[in-house]
Amino acid sequence: PELINQIAAGEVVERPASVVKELLENSLDAGARRIDIEIEQGGIRLIRIRDDGAGIPRDELLAALSSHSTSKIAAIEDLQAIASLGFRGEALPSIASVSRLLLSSRTAAADSGWRIAGDGAERVREPEPVPHPLGTTVEVRDLFYNTPARRKFLRSERTEFSHLDDVVRRLAVSHFDVAFSLAHNGRPLLRLPVAGERMAQEQRIAELAGGEFIAQALHLDQQVAGLHLWGWIGLPTAARAQADRQYFFVNGRMVRDRLIAHAVRQAYADVLFHGRHPAFVLFLELDPKLVDVNAHPAKHEVRFREGRLVHDCLFRTLHEVLARTRA
Numbered sequence: 001p002e003l004i005n006q007i008a009a010g011e012v013v014e015r016p017a018s019v020v021k022e023l024l025e026n027s028l029d030a031g032a033r034r035i036d037i038e039i040e041q042g043g044i045r046l047i048r049i050r051d052d053g054a055g056i057p058r059d060e061l062l063a064a065l066s067s068h069s070t071s072k073i074a075a076i077e078d079l080q081a082i083a084s085l086g087f088r089g090e091a092l093p094s095i096a097s098v099s100r101l102l103l104s105s106r107t108a109a110a111d112s113g114w115r116i117a118g119d120g121a122e123r124v125r126e127p128e129p130v131p132h133p134l135g136t137t138v139e140v141r142d143l144f145y146n147t148p149a150r151r152k153f154l155r156s157e158r159t160e161f162s163h164l165d166d167v168v169r170r171l172a173v174s175h176f177d178v179a180f181s182l183a184h185n186g187r188p189l190l191r192l193p194v195a196g197e198r199m200a201q202e203q204r205i206a207e208l209a210g211g212e213f214i215a216q217a218l219h220l221d222q223q224v225a226g227l228h229l230w231g232w233i234g235l236p237t238a239a240r241a242q243a244d245r246q247y248f249f250v251n252g253r254m255v256r257d258r259l260i261a262h263a264v265r266q267a268y269a270d271v272l273f274h275g276r277h278p279a280f281v282l283f284l285e286l287d288p289k290l291v292d293v294n295a296h297p298a299k300h301e302v303r304f305r306e307g308r309l310v311h312d313c314l315f316r317t318l319h320e321v322l323a324r325t326r327a
């Protein structure tokens with residue numbers, strides 16, 4: 001089973017940033033209102049994420065670290081087939097198989113916290129009592145310490161941290177109702193309180209995407225044909241870095257989609273903002289039945305039922321807002 005988890009890990013866990021993404025999504029799934037992230041050496045040495053979510057009952061800790069589909073996968077020889085099974089329920093076991101992992105948690109019903117270790121190739125041990133506030137802490141040390149071939153592919157501490165930082169920023173932009181903090185090598189880098197009002201949201205965006213962007217950005221909030229499009233679009237600047245400040249969320253999920261990118265690019269180009277690098281933070285909300293956000297979670301692709309409609313609505317709305325700035 002360890003080997004199988006390590007194979008699955010090849011799919012889920014590419015680098016520290018992918019660990020952080022999986023852990024943050026788990027915390028958000030658990031209804032966390034505050035998430036604290038501590039990183040050492042770009043996440044290679046340590047990733048520690050604490051949340052105040054619902055927690056994991058003592059009796060479920062072991063299951064959380066064990067692969068649920070071990071018996072099924074064991075029968076499959078084709079690695080492609082394993083990849084196609086997807087990652088559901090595979091994240092924690094995969095991460096545990098390539099790191100030294102500690103999972104500590106406490107639910108509201110329990111009068112103590114419990115901790116379990118999933119230590120690389122070693123077997124997962126029984127939970128032991130540990131003081132812990134309501135919620136969960138996952139500590140991932142020494143990523144890929146037992147898979148040297150994978151470890152070799154890690155880049156410098158700085159590069160790994162910048163990927164990880166990007167994951168945190170993208171998730172923080174899309175969850176205004178959750179407080180986040182991020183520290184690297186003991187240095188606090190982000191401290192984001194819950195942002196309920198538009199002013200607070202703009203403050204958070206200033207912190208995540210730069211003050212210059214939000215200072216000149218246009219706010220929009222429009223409902224068209226069952227689509228709700230809102231957020232901030234910036235006037236393009238010559239700064240190439242702006243290309244990194246393009247955030248698009250569909251029903252709360254970050255996406256990088258060709259159709260969307262095309263509609264946005266067209267809208268800017270049409271108002272004659274050619275060859276520049278627009279920054280934007282946009283949220284598109286629509287009937288979940290009209291979009292499949294799980295088409296390829298790792299690649300951030302989505303599939304729209306009414307692609308044409310989405311494209312045209314997006315284009316027309318952005319076009320209208322941008323054209324106003326030229327009037």
Ligand code: ADP
Nearest residue numbers: 026027030053055056064088089090091092136
């Ligand atoms: P998945 O998220 O696909 O269910 P994971 O391997 O990421 O699989 O997590 C396994 C299980 O562990 C989750 O289904 C959840 O029950 C529990 N879990 C993981 N992280 C947390 C957390 N931060 N808070 C509460 N429960 C968690």
Ligand code: MG
Nearest residue numbers: 022025026091
């Ligand atoms: Mg998960």
